[in-house]
Amino acid sequence: MSLNERQQQLLGMLESAGEVKVAGLKEHFGVTEMTIRRDLEKLELAGYVKRTFGGAILASKDVAIGDRAGVMADEKQAIGRAAAALVQENDSIFIDGGTTTLHVARYLKPDLNITVVTNALNIAIELLERKITTVVTGGMALETTATLVGPGTVETIGKMAFDRVFLGATGLTAKHGFSNSNMYEAEIKRMAIAQASETNIVVDHTKYGAKELFSFAALGEAHRIISSEPPEESLLQACREQTVEVVIASKNV
Template sequence: MSMSLNDRQQQLMTMLESTGEVKVAVLKETFGVTEMTIRRDLEKLELAGYVKRTFGGAILASKDATLEDRSVVMTDEKSRIGRAAAALVQENDSIFIDGGTTTLYVARHLKPGMNITVVTNALNIALELLEKRITTVVTGGMALETTSTLVGPGAAESIGRMAFNRIFLGATGVSAKHGFSNSNMYEAEIKRMAIAQAAEVNVVVDHSKFGAKELFSFAALDTVHRIVCDQEPEQSLLEACRESNVELLAARD
């Protein structure tokens, strides 16, 4: 870090990097200092561009400006989903994580130094994993500015040569009829390729995606093993998932 941080501030950053969010009240107890001291620490970290202060605490500053607007929406839900999804990963797994704000939280919740190999087509996720000392393979491809993802023939080709124990994909829409969909044609293609190479397919979505249909469908309900979400969908979609043998994992806590 370019700016000189004291031990407490370093520890604070480590906590933020593992959880994505901290609360002043908790930090005060943890470090045994005054609220004022913690607020000054957070102010210093914010000025350095490491964190963004929130009501009662701070979150890690997003490494990717174009994801900013989306990454602030449903932060708690996405963090819970990410934690539940990351818990499915086992030692020695080869996994694929595609780009998106929810999948970023999957990467964020993986244990540092885990003995796994993660393939990703998302530059911000690759950075996150490198900091965690996790073996990371980045696909080739053309970079999409809006999402920090690599897409196109280069990305598809490299994914086609791999086999994954499990994959974690985001989706912009989930509906009974249209299955899993995405608003970007190039990303939908990458998702389809990854599904073809995977033993277990997990889609991570918050409840606002249920019932939504985007232009590009990338998977029917029955091609996915599990949806990791923050709450169950309404009855008709819930029944469609049951019929298609899709496990719903609702991360409530």
Template sequence: MKDDLNDRQKQIIQQLQTKGEVKIAELKEFFDVTDMTVRRDLEKMERSGLLKRTFGGAILASKDVALRERSIVRGVEKERIGRLAASLVQAGESIFIDGGSTTLQIARHLPEDANITVVTNAINVAAELSEKRIPTIVLGGILMDTTKSMVGPVTLETISRMAFDKVFLGATGLHPQHGFSNSNMHEAEIKRVAIQKAKESYIVMDHSKFGTSMLVSFANLNVVTAIITNESPNQEMVSICQTAETSIILA
């Protein structure tokens, strides 16, 4: 997505991220605009590689929405989540931060010269930490352009030999039956192993991800220490988290 998307087009992206598909008729009614206006919006975003038009609507061009585009959506909420997550890191700790638009905000809010060690598979996270002079270990592997993250056997082998005080991971969805999920199986496997190697694990996600399930589940609720989010989910999800002894921390 280019930075010149208007508010309506950004909202269409939000709906695609939540539902995976949108219909022209529904968008026309929702925004109270003409059929042609919606079609022009979809054409513009298709040219940018954000979606693929279908008969009567559109789907995500890839479930892996590019990081730059995801950063635009709910940017204020993600910034608040990242700041709070960064405040949980204590001096002397070894932590893992994976790739994503919300986890990137954690790196941006860690203090300069922090007495910690950060392991990451995300090259943009590593770049942020380098500017802050924070000791950082970057995992090797196959680079995913959509999230600027390393994945694959090399990444898994390296992370499996480590131990972390805390891990901070993004998630594309949280569903009562499907648990925490992600659209890419390679990234999901990295998340799963990172949780296994951590004393405490934190999922950072904005409220739009609650009730959503993506292709690959990487963790059940009961293996996660806490969810850091900007808005409390519905009472059903709150009760499920309480039963699983997973805290919900509001930013």
């Protein structure tokens, strides 16, 4: 079943939060409540979500960490390829959970003698299959994202030093910076940034202008944004003022 861009964005929000509310979606997208309900109905018919009173949840864990990879797949693949190209020999890097960051892991070169730390179980499996040295943080497992979070994860990351980190974000605005709808994952991202020499944020263009509850970094705290399309001029200008490099990944590689 074909999804329009708004429906793809809506599904992306569900992937990050596990649950959405009609009232919030109506305000976020600037459309009527009926439009949002029709979108959710279509996603339910496609098997992605289950509607609830006032909103929707992901249909299952398999959708959360499996089928969701098909949303903006070409863009995420291109972003992952461009991000992985930044990794240098003997680097120690951190990759957090997400469908875009998963593509970063998939494009890493095994012969670079790198070490990758991750709190994402699916990314750890991907790295092990590629014979890349992998360190998995401890912590409590979140079912919808297959990530490890909590005090144990924060403590582990706090004792490490990374050459560069690759983090996903649910939202990006000049004022609110980089944000995520899950406070536990936002906490992990903050700690990873604190321990990194270089911070790379990987986001597809649907995250521009979105603002989630938990900001994990101001715009200027990132060294680089890697995306599929350039942001609107006002956000691009804000990036220039904060000396944040914006890399636009090519899908024609």
